[in-house]
Amino acid sequence: MTKSQYFSKSIINRLKTFAIIALVCSCFLQQALAQKNEMVELKNMIPTIQYDLKYATKNNFTGKRIYPSSTNKTFLVKDAAEALQKVAAELKSMDMGIWVWDAYRPYRATVKFWKLIHDERYVANPEKGSGHNRGIAIDMSIYRLSDGKLIEMPTGFDNFSDTAHHDFMQLPENKIKNRALLKTMMERHGFRSFETEWWHYSWPNNKNYEVLNLSFEKLAKKQ
Ligand SMILES: [Zn+2]
Numbered sequence: 323m324t325k326s327q328y329f330s331k332s333i334i335n336r337l338k339t340f341a342i343i344a345l346v347c348s349c350f351l352q353q354a355l356a357q358k359n360e361m362v363e364l365k366n367m368i369p370t371i372q373y374d375l376k377y378a379t380k381n382n383f384t385g386k387r388i389y390p391s392s393t394n395k396t397f398l399v400k401d402a403a404e405a406l407q408k409v410a411a412e413l414k415s416m417d418m419g420i421w422v423w424d425a426y427r428p429y430r431a432t433v434k435f436w437k438l439i440h441d442e443r444y445v446a447n448p449e450k451g452s453g454h455n456r457g458i459a460i461d462m463s464i465y466r467l468s469d470g471k472l473i474e475m476p477t478g479f480d481n482f483s484d485t486a487h488h489d490f491m492q493l494p495e496n497k498i499k500n501r502a503l504l505k506t507m508m509e510r511h512g513f514r515s516f517e518t519e520w521w522h523y524s525w526p527n528n529k530n531y532e533v534l535n536l537s538f539e540k541l542a543k544k545q
Contacts (some may be wrong), residue, residue: 359532361426361457362403363395363545368410370419372465376479377424377431383480384438388431393538397426399457402525405511406460412507417468423461423479423521427454429535444482451533458525460513464504473500479521487518 364371376382378393398406410420432455435445446452453459461479465472476497477486484490488505491498501520508523509515516522 359457359534360400361397361541361544362400363397363542364403364406364422364425365395366545367403367407368420370410370414370467372419372421372470374421374423377427383444383482384435386438388434389538395538395542396422396424397457397538397541398460399525399531402458402460402513405513405525408511409507413464414467417466418464418473419467421463421465421472423463424454425460426457426534426541427452428537429455429533453524453528455533456528456531457534458528458531460523461521462504462523463521464500475500476520486520488515488520489517
């Protein structure tokens with residue numbers, strides 16, 4: 323073997339080793355990402371949770387049904403669902419429970435919203451993908467376990483006026499107190515509030531979670 327043959331063989335061997343290491347690393351990364359993106363059905367984890375999935379009906383701000391009408395499950399990534407479980411436990415000790423309007427939203431639904439509304443003030447631009455598409459955002463309120471009724475909040479769901487902003491203060495005292503209760507509970511367990519929608523909370527580090535386009539049915543089968 324000539325000197326140059328020896329060197330090129332040694333470079334090829336090094337490249338091979340490097341390729342194997344890169345492959346192993348990417349496998350671990352993919353596995354870690356898959357674990358991060360594991361979606362959990364909320365009622366499975368939180369028996370007191372109430373679903374009122376507005377987008378499976380026409381009773382939402384678009385006036386159109388966005389999800390299949392049979393949709394009766396909703397999901398969040400495991401990290402967020404576990405944090406929500408702690409919120410629910412705290413609320414339960416106060417005779418209250420979590421009320422959900424929406425959580426995970428398949429990407430195709432965001433595209434549908436965009437076609438219908440096409441205004442970034444009200445719906446997410448599909449180019450970016452939303453927290454809901456990543457299974458890290460939830461639209462929610464609080465209800466009383468004793469009578470199943472929602473506690474009074476500043477507005478209903480998907481109200482796009484200033485009254486829905488967290489800093490809107492021209493409200494009766496009980497509505498300010500209830501809005502603050504939800505915010506305190508959610509933030510204590512790691513969620514972030516959204517300035518213009520008192521009902522929207524998200525789990526941080528959205529870049530760690532993939533935008534998904536899996537149907538509710540498919541996700542349900544994975545549980
Ligand atoms: Zn939302």
